[in-house]
Amino acid sequence: MIMNFLESLVERGLINRYQIDEIVERTTKENLTIEKILKEMGINDQALLDAKSSYFGLKKYQIDYNEVDDDIVKLIPEDSARTYQMVAFGKTEDGILQVGMLNPRNIEAQNVLQFITAETGIPYEMYAITEHGYETIMESYSGLSGQVSDVVHEYVDIDIPQTPEEDQQADPSKGETIKEDAPITKMVAAIIKHAVAENASDIHIEHTGEDVKVRFRIDGQLSVFLEVPKATHAAVVARIKIMTKSMKLDERRKPQDGRFQAIIEGRKISFRVSIMPTYHGEKVVIRVLDSQKGIRKLDKLGLSEEQERMIRYAIDRPHGLILITGPTGSGKTTTLYSMLGEVDRDTKNVVSLEDPIEYQFPGVNQSQVRADIGYTFAEGLRSIVRQDPDVIMVGEIRDKETANLAIQAALTGHLVFATLHTNSSFGIIPRLVDMGVDPYLIAPTLILGVAQRLLRRIAPGAAVPVKEEASVKKMIEEQFADMPEEHKVKYDLDRNLYTVQPTKDAPNGMSGRAAILEMYEVDKEMENIILNDPTEQNIYQAARRKGMITLKEAAILKGLDKEVPFSEINEL
Secondary structure, three states: OHHHHHHHHHHOOOOOOOHHHHHHHHHHHOOOOHHHHHHHOOOOHHHHHHHHHHHHOOEEOOOOHHHOOHHHHOOOOHHHHHHHOEEEEEEOOOOOEEEEEOOOOOHHHHHHHHHHHHHHOOOEEEEEOOHHHHHHHHOOOOOHHHHHHHHHHHHOOOOOOOOHHHOOOOOHHHOOOOOOOHHHHHHHHHHHHHHHHOOOOEEEEEEOOOEEEEEEEEOOEEEEEEEEEHHHHHHHHHHHHHHHOOOOOOOOOOOEEEEEEEEEOOEEEEEEEEEEEEOOEEEEEEEEEOHHHHOOOHHHOOOOHHHHHHHHHHHOOOOEEEEEEOOOOOOHHHHHHHHHHOOOOOOOOEEEEEOOOOOOOOOOEEEEOEHHHOEOHHHHHHHHOOOOOOEEEEOOOOOHHHHHHHHHHHHOOOEEEEEEOOOOHHHHHHHHHHOOOOHHHHOOOEEEEEEEEEEEEEOOOOEEEOOOHHHHHHHHHHHOOOOOHHHHOOOOOOOOOEEEOOOOOOOOOEEEEEEEEEEEEOOHHHHHHHHHOOOHHHHHHHHHHOOOOOHHHHHHHHHHOOOOOHHHHHOO
16 A cells, blocks of 8 residues: 555655655654655655545545544544544534544454444544544544643743753752752653553553653553653653662663552552663653452452362462463462462462562561572571461472572461463473472472463453354364363353454453463372373373372463453464
8 A cells, every 4th residue: 555655746746756665664663654755855745635635545634733622533432543643523504423544444443433333423534634544643642642732732832951961950968959850750640640541561662763651561461651851751750760769870781670659549559660771761661559449359250160279279288389370461460379378378478589579468477589699589488487477479490409498488387479480380380490499399298370461351342253163163163182081071162253343442342351270189190100200201190190280271261251362362
């Protein structure tokens, strides 16, 4: 489409044929849009609008900020407007909604628009608009972009440094004060509040060289939510450093870590800040730690009845080792906290070693390791066992020393929860052996092995049955083929899997995440395997004979229950 559009500009005499390659190359190398490049080449908005109207065969509309009606704009949700680059800007006398779209040939955008207007019962007509017109409408949303746009307008007349090197901030430790500009304070507050409202797990603020991008990680996916002028970057970073009350304002050469708390919507939320130097200036990542969402009851994790039984049985044991494995961001900490929540913390001494402490947990003596001063997981475990503990949580087993100390603690009458990095639950035991732990120590201590992943959920009203029923059913049959029949009959596998369609509230058809787990208990048969030949295959077969469902099968079962889409299952 790009080449055809550029050819149409040649025919209109706006560019020559030799400029086409240059424009295409710049879109890739400089990450610029075609319209921005064309404007730099001296083509004005009206000429661009005329060209787009002719090329797409649509009426044109030059959007004026003063004519924007907020009630009409909001007929298209901000997320949908941003994702599909389409905006509502007016209504005709006949009540037809006027919608401008940057790429009217985007089929997915057209489908979303049809869905939205069908829900409202308002007919629509598409118009050609310019990028400038689109951005004008986006500024009128009352969400993050609207709030920050107002702040930026307040800020433009303030003389601030253009680069971190020029930003010679004062050192608070010397009793000097630093200038805090009210617009920047408002901007940072708006970003943080919007991140919480959007259920973001992380906020990324990064200088690209051209501007400052603010991205949110929602349901595991990073998306750009805001772009602000690069002139605001140094002041935004300084404001965040001030909020932590521990970061050095004049240190921009080394990474720094800090925390702060804020009361948002009536509840106290913690934020963990990581700042590191990059080519264009410091990059900020803020982890949102909302204890109301991060600490869940065990029965709210979406476990199967059998999985919940296994975990509760393991937690009730007086001693032993429970290991959870999975990649970063797979929900291991949430599951560990859910397990701790089932422990009677009034009658037991519960101690945790974490790096870092993500949520404050009542009744748990939480200790943060500090490798920079020699306080490692191993050193912490040595200290904990002298603190008369009943239950110990170890944030991560990273080395042989920590693994041996955790197993020794389990052998000497303590219940130990910990995480480990492997790809599956049946890789836990071989991983421990590879780390140098003797199998004869693993066999009597490990009581439960768990692997976990997080998959995005289907949003309400977004489920659509997968069409290729025959091939999908064959995939399901092959996946469950080696499960013993007495266990397979527990599951109704003769059902549909689902894909998703956009909805008004969920432009990508997904909302939230679901945990999937595979787990096995260590019984006498498993102990013998650990002692004699602890390979992944032998452990898998033994667990399979007891009816263990794999991560892929757990995902399929949630798919059959209309919880997760087929696309998420396929990624496992």
